[in-house]
Amino acid sequence: MKCPIHLSALAFSCKISNLHLKKEKIQKRGKMVLFLLMIACLCIYLLYLQRRKQGLPPGNLGLPFIGETLQLVSAYKTDNPEPFIDARVRRYGSLFTTHVFGEPTVFSTDPEANRFVLQNEGKLFESSYPSSISNLLGRHSLLLMKGNLHKRMHSLTMSFANSSIIRDHLLVDIDRLVRFNLQRWDGLILLQDETKKITFELTVKQLMSFDPGEWTESLRKEYLLLIEGFFSVPIPFFFTTYGRALQARTKVAAALRERVRERKERRKERKGEEEKDMLGALLDEGEGGFSEEEAVDFLLALLVAGYETTSTIMTLAVKFLTETPSALALLKEEHEGIRAKKKESDALDWSDYKSMPFTQCVINETLRVANIISGVFRRAVSDVHIKGYTIPKGWKVFASFRAVHLDQDLYKDARTFNPWRWQNNPPPSSPGNIYTPFGGGPRLCPGYELARVEISVFLHHLVTGFSWFPAEKDRLVFFPTTRTLKRYPIQVRRRKMP
């Protein structure tokens, strides 16, 4: 048997050895952290060496793992994100290397390089979205399609939204639905929310010939949750924004699937009297080809693509016009001239749309200054030589439209809203143009004309039907999307029935 002295000596020596163990553990952890730091530094150094060897553009990869993401995000959360790009262009030139959103990336602020990237989509580059985005869009969406299927579906989408289809079929509904929404406006409104409602209803009508009602409203509620997912941290638990977005996606897809089935049934019965909408075009094209799932993903992505973009441009055009009274006065004059030749209840027709030159200047300038899609990510599919540099296979490139559109050497007073600058300029779609709010090449936005018509009709009914003033001071932010911080609250007053 051990005596108490022995026991306490034992306990004491145990404590000492415990202390030793703890100390050893701390030392081990310290060594591990040091080791990891050394590995991270080594990786950065190797990347740096590799970059020099491979002829990448100069730049800075920033901190291990997070790179320069925090600098970019904090710049884009202000109403003046330009210093992030300006500082790097000054230091490294119009093409520079950075590390954002988890990957080293070549950032292009050069119009020629951007054009090269856009035109070589599917050859030297391909569009690239993280899997968190693909899961929300669905793998059969046009934005994720590649190769021949993409070509076929892109031209189908273009043909559904081309000028003659808009003129002959879509314009009448655009006019009707814009008026229908504006009729209810009175007093305080959040313009960003109202324009979103308009573009959602327009898109549902164009895709599936559905008028606003209970079904579209319940779809819209789920759809809003889905949209939030695109701008959230992609953690897929049921209580996170992203998790709720995935659940909403399932519900939206189920609702769309029901419509696709219904339409298929009706087509069998009616034969030849189908609605002239995107779903009809899809089912025509799809005879024996498209599955229900493909049609659903396709419709869902179109609903996403045209909604946030067009509604934000509507809102920002109003904001910029409010802040530039002389431009608003000229716009009013243009639209009152058109209205004066028509009865109050007459819908706008194609010739009215074609006689809105200053409106087009306002839209061009809003797109230029706001840059809803500030640029596009692409991945190099092989080593690409561009402007004396080499972008290695697998690297990401960000073609920044924003940097070009706000470049002081390319546009006089580039950072000022000045719609008159477009009055005597060649049309923005002319070849060689550096103005690319709708992208370019094989992925050129198929909704570019539709968006313009929708915005023009909206501005027409707004300026001829209402007067307004800002209810609060509001400002622009650019992360996670371009928007006004307070959804642009305004007080509206009816001038006459829109």
Ligand code: HEM
């Ligand atoms: C002001 C409004 C809009 C802006 C600024 C805009 C901008 C863009 C841009 C820059 C792209 C190219 C993306 C890339 O190259 O990766 C694009 C693609 C696309 N847009 Fe738009 N868009 C607008 C409205 C619309 C509308 C109304 C529709 C509805 C038809 C639409 C449907 C699409 C689709 C489906 C794509 C993907 C094309 C593809 O990947 O082949 N957009 N848009």
